[in-house]
Amino acid sequence: MSDSLVIKNLNASIGDRPILKDFSLTVPKGEVHAIMGPNGTGKSTLSKVLAGHPDYSVQSGEAFLDGEQILGLEPDVVARAGLFLAFQYPSEIPGVTIANFIRAALVARQAKGAPFDAKAYYAELYAKMDALKMDRKFTSRFVNEGFSGGEKKRCEILQLMMLKPKYAVLDETDSGLDIDALRIVSEGVNAMRGPDTGFLVITHYQRLLEYIVPDRVHIMWDGRIVHSGGKELALELEEKGYDWVKQDLAKA
């Protein structure tokens, strides 16, 4: 419990439309869990609700990050508590460079007035960019402005690597990526795997899971998990298609 991301009987809606229905899931630190499911089943809503997005309301349930209740907290408080969300559609922030943005995010995690080691920061930033095969000129580009789909996703992973959260939720990070970008992004995530970080990988396709091999795979349908298994479940799902979920699993 104190070393996991625990979601219990979560019910959440947007407007008066219920989306998450008694959703429960536990991601222990150090593991990679994948959530698969057809469109419109509530995968992205889950990530937004955990991150505290103001458009969603929670009716009941709990979510604990290493034992700390995170539902109802402001998005920045949840973020600083250690939850990172890699967005499916990251926002553009005109005029704010990537270097300054990540720096501001790191400073927000420091004690107020504490000195910032800029030299160490740039050394680390450049190393991580090299790993993601990003041109160093990228640091002076404005966050997500005019980025290709692949550049946006790489930028999300760069932020993930720099901010080192306890838990990372990757929302459809594979969408819009060609095979090379997919491999590079996956390598970035894999480099971060370890006992200190838990991952929740949301994806529509099995393809991503060939590169980021999950410890557990969960199938989501109509606002809750209907089936869980090992990594082979993803292959089974790919083979049988989502109709299988609708016909067999939804009944369960």
Place this chain on the structure above:
Amino acid sequence: MADIDENLAQREAIEVDRSKGDFKYEENYAFDAGIGLTPSTIDYIAKVKGEEEWIREFRQKSLKIFQEMPMPTHWATADLENIKFEDIRYYLSKGQKPVRTWEEVPDDVKQTFERLGIPESERKFLAGVEAQFDSEAVYSRMKEELEKQGVIFCGPTEGLRDHPEIFRKWFGKVIPIGDNKFAALNSAVFSGGSFIYIPKGVKVAQPLQAYFRINAENFGQFERTLIIADEGSEVTYMEGCTAPKFETATLHSAVVELVALKGAKIQYITVQNWSANVFNLVTKRGVAEEDAEVRWIDCNIGSRLTMKYPGVVLRGKRARGEVLSIALANDGQHQDTGAKMIHAADDTTSNIIAKSISVGEGRSTYRGLVHIPKTLSNCRNNTECDALLINEHSRTDTYPAISVRGRKNSVQHEASVSKVSAEQIFYMMQRGLSEGEAMSLAVNGFVNDLVKEFPMEYSVELKRLIELQMEGSVG
């Protein structure tokens, strides 16, 4: 880029944020023109200052024009009607002469400027400083080597008395008395401000700075500035302003005239941070002769109502004029700002970039005037105005008046209005920034390309001021 940002962060800014400005010391004035404005108020000011008769006459004539001119409420805001000219004190001073060391400045006044960080900035990066407290300068000092080169940096009283051959020629010529009602008011009761002369070919590397402080309530500050850059010379002048938060409205109405003679360059930078009950009604205009350049950098963060449209008259061939303007209007504020470019010679170019941010119930207005007559050729103007709205209730208006005639002239105009979206804020907060930090980052991003044009110390200060404003604007 990254390295520039490093420098920015490492340098210490001069602190003139609003919270720092919100304090005041007891009022004890040796000279007080009393409340209200009559011909005898004018005579009192002229007498206290020991001015020559022609200046007294100039003032009296200006008073008449001021009283005859109507309020410009037909096009501007009706808030102007709330100025009660009869309740204002037009001249207050402790009878001090500007001194040359901070030790000689009276303690309470010195403490004021120390709290605002002025002496520290002077040590760090300024070539000269003048500090004005209510109606008169209390401190004025310039580096000796500049004095030896013949640079003059003083107030209007000293300038007109000691160097009439230099200043009288241009005084009231760039902005005539009747230019507008508030220019006439200033011409009647002006006191304090900077009179600067840069001799031929002298390039002043570090900025000269004036700092304007209003300490008394129900008071009007009417400083007058005239900068003459002789042929081939260069100067950067910066001004900052603060006042405590008073219960009643206070008036600040300055006139600033710039003269850039052949090949000279003047850069004039303002960071206006008056408290939110100051009416800030200022007339600023420069003349650029052949190959000369006048550049206004105008940042308006404070005040209740600001009406200010710095202008350049491009009088000589190849003259250049530029206005870079940033306005931030928060709850209860109206920033009515803009620029004027009057092309009066061939091959002249002008550039206007105005960015405004409206927060909460704040209102910002851009007014621009670009005039290129058809008799001229090869003149160019570029105007960009961008507005950023932070939420539903804020308001922005743009009134660009561009009159360009003649086939050989060109003009380019772009305007945009954008909004900080809830999704952008959520995205930034998901990275750990508070709502206020997220907003100020978005706002700083919006003004980023303009701020890069500013001298280092001022860009740091401006960023801090924006952060403070945005922090305060989030419930």
